[in-house]
Structures are given as C-alpha cells and as structure tokens.
Amino acid sequence: MSPHPSTEVYDAIVVGSGANGGVAAKELSERGLKVLVLEAGRTPDASELGNQARDMAKRVYNLAIAKRQSYQSMHPGYWKANPDLFIDEKDNPYTTPPDQPFYWIRGRQVGGKSLTWGGITLRLSDYEFKAASRDGHEQDWPITYQDLAPYYSKLEKFFQVRGSQEGLAQLPDGDYQPTLPLTPAEEHLKQIVESKWSDRRLIPSRGFGLHRRTPEQPWPAYSSLGSSLKAAIATGNVTLRSDAMVSHVIFDPDTHRARGVGYIDRNTNQAYEAFGRTVVLCASTIESVRILLHSTEKYQTAGLTNPSGMLGRFLMDHVSTSTFFLLPKIKQTKTFDLSGCDSFFIPCFCNLESQQEKFLRGYGIWGGVQRFDLPHILRKVGDGSIGFLIAHGEVLPRYENRVQLSQDVVDAWGLPVPHIECAWSENEHLMLDHMHRQIDEIIKLAGGKNMQLTEMFHVPVFSEFVSRMEETMSYSAPPGYYIHEVGGARMGNSPDHSVVNAHNQIWEAPNLFVTDGACWTSSGWQSPTLTEMAITARASEFIAEEMRKGNL
Template identity: 75%
Template sequence: MSGDFEEIYDAIVVGSGANGGVAAKELGERGLKVLVLEAGRTIDPDADLGHPVRDMTKRLYNLASRRQSYQSMHPGYWKANPDLFIDEQDNPYTTPPDRPFSWIRGRQVGGKSLTWGGITLRLSDYEFKAASRDGHEQDWPIAYADLVPYYSKLERFFQVRGDRDGLAQLPDGDYQPTIPLTPGELHLKQVVETRWPDRQLIASRGFGLPKPTAAQPWPPSSSQGSSLQAALETGNVTLQADAVVSHVIFDPTTRQATGVAYIDRLTKQQHQVSGRTVVLCASTIESVRILLHSTAKYQPHGWVDKSGLLGRFLMDHVSTATFFFIPGLPPPATPFPLSGCDSFFIPCFVNLKSQAEDFLRGYGIWGGVQRFDLPGIVRKVGAGSIGFAIAHGEVLPRYDNRVQLDAAVVDAWGIPVPHIECAWSDNEQRMLAHMHAQIDETIALAGGKPMKLTEMFRMPLVGNFVRKMEETMSFSAPPGYYIHEVGGARMGTTPTNSVVNDRNQCWDAPNLFVTDGACWPSSGWQSPTLTEMAITARACEFIATKLEQGGF
C-alpha cells in the first residue's frame, strides 16, 4: 500500500461530476484544502468532443463486442462520444435474472455531467413531506425552505433559464430569461390548458445548448465547464484522476473517518490518502458500494451501519416515452433546438382536480415538438411535425429495492461489485397506465398520432437495434434506464431510521458525508440533479463552518 498519508487534506471529495464539482467549489472557495478523487480518466475536449463519424464507428464496435450493452439502451448514448460511458466488461454488476437494472454510468473527469440533459427543477414540500400526506414511509428531515438559498445560488451560478410560473408543485427559481416555446408546443399548450384548466404546459427549466469556444470548450452543464473549473481556479483544490476508490478508512479508537483507499486505474497500485472529512459524491450506487465495502464485514476497524438500512430503499424514476406525428402541423424549415430549457414540461400530475388517480405520488411529462427531425430522404412520413413526450414519476421507497455487494464477482480492480435488486411495484404499474392514457389523449386532442421512430424514419445501420429498444420500452423503461437513481443511504432523524442525518453525516462517523442521490429518502418526480447539488452545497457550508470551529 503506497502513499502513507503524507498530506492531510481538509476534505476528500469522491467523484468529480455534478455533485463533486459543487462540493469542491464550495469547500475550495472557503479556503479549505480539498482533494477530488475521480475513478476515470482525464479527458480532452479536442479529442473527446465533437467527432460524430468516429463516435458511430466506436458504437458499432462496442455493441459487437458487448462492451456497452446497457449503456447503448439509453438515447443519450447515441448523441455523445461512447467513451463517456463505461466499459461494462471492466465494470460489471449483477442483478436477479428476472429483475434487470439498466445502470448507465460515466467514469471520467466530469462524470455523467458531460452527458447530462441539463434540466434543473426544484423539489417542493409535496415531495419533501409526502409521507405526512399519504402515510407511505417517512418524510425528509429537511424541508423546501432549507434548500431555497442553495437552489438560488446554484441557479444564478449556472445561469439557468426558465419562467416564473407560480406553481406550488414546481417552485420558481432565480432564472435567466427563458427560450420561447415552438409553434407546435404553443399549439399543444392551448390543447392541454383548454382540456384541463388546472394544468399548465410550461417552458422547461435548465441549460441551453452549449456554444463551445476556444476559451471554453466544455458544456456549461458539465462540471469542467462550471463548478469544477471554479474549484480548481481557487488554488485550493487538487484533482486526482484514475483513482478507483475502494473504501473509506476509519480510526479504530474514535471511529471517525481518517481517509480513503483507492486503486490506480492504470497501474492497479493501491494508495491511501488522509483527510479531516470525506464527502461521497460518486453517484448513488457507487457511493453505496463504497460505504458497503467500508463496513466491518470487509475492512478491519470498518464502519458499522447500526440502522441496518444501508443499501435499502433504492429508487429510480418510472418512465415511458412516446413519439408522435401531427400531420396537420407544418414542420419548421429547420428543427428548433432541444436542450434542458429548449423543451416543455407538464408538471406533476398529482393534487389536480382533473385527476382521479389510483396511485400515490405524482409525475410530470417532459417533451418537445418540432425539435428534431431527419433529412427527407430517410423520412417515411409526409409533411407534418414530430414530437415526443416522456413521462417520469415518483417511485415509492421500498425496503426490498436494494444494493448489496456480490463478493463472488469483482471489477477490473478486484473490488466486489454491486448486486442490484429493483423492481416496479403495483403503484408504479398503475401510474404507468395513467401516464399512457394521459399522453395518448393529449396527442389525439392535438390532432396527432403516436408512432414509433422506426415507423417515421428509415434506419439502415441501427434499425434493428432501435426496434428492439422500442419493444423493450413499449410500456415502461426498466429500473435504472432514466439515470435518476437515488436512495440506499437515506437521510433521516435517528440512527435507527436512516444512514445519515439531516446534515448528511453518517451516524457514528460525523466527518463522513453522503451528499449525492444516495441520501434521498424518497425520489420525487423532478429531475434530481439540481436538488442533489443544493444538498451538497448545504452540507459543504456546514463542513466548512465545523472545520473553522475546530472540527468534528
């Protein structure tokens, strides 16, 4: 084991994606010495971004060699460099044979922020206090008011675009001016709000399309183009790529975290680094995997999860996607942009007078009309506008949905891999049926009809693959597919009902923090990234204050 704790950092941040970047920025700007550990490689914008022909060649090779079977099931894989998604042969995981989980991952500096769609939505107390309303499981130990200042700070920093729509179920933020809806979306808005007066179709909230320059080649939604860049500019942050974290190290007497053990991705050499605090931002399942591998079951003097809940209550958003064609709506000469703010939302189908739901919690519909097309030579449909609607809803926290370690299978660095057990309950199945009915009615009222991509376009190279994907997703995407997994180290009020407290500290190891999606007690229906970053910023403010006062 090399690296004998030569330097003691104020904080070790595990992960360099959306949350790791925010953690490094918040701590570094307060003068703390921070080490960021990233399992993947350092990437170069010239080599890794903007090569569509090369990227398609890589995809075809990776599919043929079965290196990215799960990764390729997600639409984002077909827009980005496939090297921004993991090699599944080096990074295996296991599931029960009858319960697949599509774990979509990115291991490189910037993590999944490089392939993030850039939608930034706040949660509300409908989500934070949902259990008080319907009696399922437990509330968050924090409320919307606790995150408001951090939401606002992040929205200003990222220059998020959006409208102030005045919706209780989707709180407004501190936004830059939004991008107007397309003519097709305005048509859909009129249809929705006429048919259901208590619903609104609004402009989405988030990042616009990136406009790379020589000075700033990175997307602003990536940590390299925003938070991680700001962190490194403080001079207080050190970034260590190719560092595959194995586990957290604990003092045998105090039981506090003293550092992190990692394996060099290239040389396979083992290292240890020391820190006064450790902040896990590795992504939900990775952070849970690190915690599990840090327990006394696997490590001498390891951490003890007294709650018995570590790994439990894994969630993802339940989702379904529908493409549609509106023949009576003239298409634009050139498709409008599609991005986090160049799109629409019909937010939160819950607590609405027009809904007679037979399920708990809620969902929203994200979509676009006239935002994508293909050249006429590959179109099978005539003149008209093409759109999509993706519904994604809150999955109930359930004890049986969990992550464990599979000691019989190890990754390329000899670390036991996650065994993921997750399935939709009857509640999610009823929600899915409601989603389909609402989407189909909306499309019909707009004068359109649902169609598959393979019905609208000729796809000579990838048609069979897309057809298979459409069949798999025909009613519901499998767990993991939407890349919104949360839970596994949930936040709560006591050491018996949670893994971390309301400040994201692990019970009995108060200098070990979990701030990414792993800490969520329930999933909400909104895209989780902004809330994860707000939770991270709040926790890091607390860390900085405690260290200034003398530590934990």
C-alpha cells in the same frame, strides 16, 4: 494531477468529480479548505466532443465487435454523445436477479455523467419533502424546501439557468435567465392541454441551453468541467487525481471517525491511501453505496456497523415511459434546439389534495415538438412535425429495493461489485397506466398519431438497436434506465431509521458525508440533479463552518 503517494492530510476528500463532486469542491475550496478530488475514471480532452462520424464508428465497434456497452446503448443519450463517455461493461460488471433487470447507465471520467447530462434543473417542493405526512407511506425528509431554497438560488445564478416564472406550488420558481419561446407546434399543444384540463399547465422547461463550443469554453456549462470543477480548480486549493478508484473509507480504530480512503490506480492496479479531516462521497448513488458497503466491519478494520440495517435499502429510480408522435397537419419547416431549457414540461399529474387516482405521489411529462429531425431523404412520413412525450414519476421508497455487494463477482480491479435488486410495485404500475392514458389523450386531442422512430425514419445500420431501444421504452422502461436512481443511504431524523442525518453526516462517523443521490429519503418526480447539487452545497457550507469551529 498530483502523484499518488502523499502524506498530506487534506481538509476534505471529495470522491467523484461529476455534478455533485464539482459543487463540493467549489464550495469547500472557495471557503479556503484544501480539497483532494478523487475520480475513478480518466481525464478526457475537449476534442472528444462533437465528432459525430468518429462517435458512430466507435458505436459500431463497441456494439457489434467488442460488445462492451449493451446496457449503455439502450439509452437515447448514448446516441448523442461520444460513447467513450459511457462505461465499459466488461471491466465494470454488476449483478441483478435474473427476473429483475436494472439498466445501470454510467460514466467514469473527470466530469462524470455531467458530460452527458440533459441539463434540466427542476426544484423539488414540500409536496415531495413532506409527502409521507400526506399519504402515510414511509417517512418525510428531515429537511424542508426552505432549507434548500437559498442553495437552489445560488446554483441557478451560478449556472445561469434559463426558465420562466409560473407560480406553481408543485414546481417552485427559481432565479432564472430569460428563456426562449416554445415552438409553434408546442404552443399548439399548450393550448390543447390548458383548455382541456383546468389544473394542467404546459410550461417551458428549466435548465441549460444548447452548448456552443468555443476555444474559451470547450466544455459545456452544464458539466462540472465547464463550471463548478473549473471554478474549484481556479481557487488553487484543489488537487485533482484521476484514475483513482476508491475502494473504501478508512476509519480510526479508537474514534471510529473517518481518516481517509483507500483507492486503486486504474492503470497500474496499485493500492494507495489518502487522508483527510472529512470525506465527502459524491461518487453517484450506487457507487457511493458500494463504497459504504465495502467500508463496513465485514470488510474493513473498525468499519461501519450499520446499526439501523438501512444501508443499501430503499433504492429508487423514476418510473418512466416514452412516446414519439407525428402532428401531420403542422409542417416542420424548421428544427429548433433540444436542450434542458429548449423543451417543455407538464407538471405534475398527481393527487396533490384529492384521492381520485388510485396511485400515491405523482409524475410530470417532459416533451418537445419540432425539436429534432433527420434529413428529408431518411423520412418515411410527410412534412408533419415530430415530437416526443416522456412521463417520469415518483417511485415509492421500499425496503426490498436494495444494493448489496456481490459475494462472487468482482470488477477488473478485484473490487466486489454491486448486486442490485429493484422492481416496480403495484403503485408504479397504476401510475404507468395513468401516464399512458394521459399521453395518448394529449396526442389525440392535438391531432397527432403515435409512431415509432423506425416508422418515421429509415435508420440504416442501427435499426435493430433502435427497435430494441423502443421496445425497452414502449410501456415501462426498467429500473435504472432513466438514470435518476437515488436512495440507499437515506437521510432521516433518527439513526434507527436512516443512514445520514439532516446535514448528510453518517450517524456513526460524523466526519463522513454522503451528499449525492444516495442520501435521498424519497425520489420525487423531478429531475434530481439540481436538488442533489443544492444538498451538496448546503452540506459543504456546514462542513466549512463546523471545521472553523473545530468540530470536525
């Protein structure tokens, strides 16, 4: 780690060290650029992973005593990972309208949310990039699938993603390592689905396998610490500075180009500045939007004027619902791994060509059977196979869904916090109704029974939290819950209707880039992380080339 005060002007300042920040640092540094990576959180140690007893004790303290992670604990991922990898909500508040809850699940540490990511890597297709041309809602992305395809391939090869070639137009194949077979119960479900619906396929999921920790590879390969950020640091061209909470972008008063960023030391509350020829925001969707909003002329000298009025608008997440079930006639004789590739997808329930359904866009179903269990003494049911189906679908971009800065609430360091307004529209409710009918029919045809976790297992100590979690998820999880939020600084062909151009440059300041989920034009239904990283890799290549030409 470098000391804070520095007069060095870096080629690029990358804000955020998670999945996207790691890729930006890797792609820029490997091309010879000097890169400063700023991370708002601390530097974790690999020993923090994999101690279930310690993690459970921390959850008891954080939830029952300190009461600092009420939203974080609503997400299932919180119960699998070290709770220290999730945000302290008292120090890091945000606001919403009373009738519009938003579950903002966050992680502030080197590696960001990549340390708690599920590791699913799905490509988007032109069904998503050009959806507006089909149904007329809002606008297309200014890029196509072919623009991202080379970067998808490069990342899949680098990460050694596992998957299978299926030839589906709505879910393009990638460059995969061989994947593992479906479980016997999943093969049963596959036969049911594909015999019932001629246009449905149940396929192995695509992504990372379960992490097997070794001294040589303590961090998971799906985390930036175990992959992209690790490779970036190995170039010798990267300076990593943790506990550096970026407040805003600094602009040159004459050129209005970005000069660097202002940030606060998380431990001392001291303010600092860092300078670079380019600034790349990879801080996560809402955090990048917060930084941009705090960089407007209302708050900063020579700040952004936001001429389109689009900054902060069109926030999206995936609309989702979860169902657990039991297949009583199929014995669960073995528990298989559950990971990004050790599961399945049914892509994609949508009106690709027909208009027989009343909702626009589409959704997919992620699932697994025989993938998890608890000791037999905790089972309330017999020896049947336990499974889950989670549908998540595209949320339409809507002007009303937005992020602003709170006018009266600040975080523990005095920075204004986001005020988030996001609600589901009629289209999402129609999609949810379809999701529930499809899931119920699949389980019924398979000979299964919908059940709650608390009906299948004795859950001592945390039964109340598990019940609340299931209640939250029962029909429709609230916005934010699925941790797939995108939008707020959307990409487009015109500065009148977007915040960044097709190369992720802020229209007003072409050496300021936004490459994480904030730049998304529409949400698609697929897990977004691989596409975010592909966009980041593409923008990084552009930055390096433009810098070589002297244009940045």
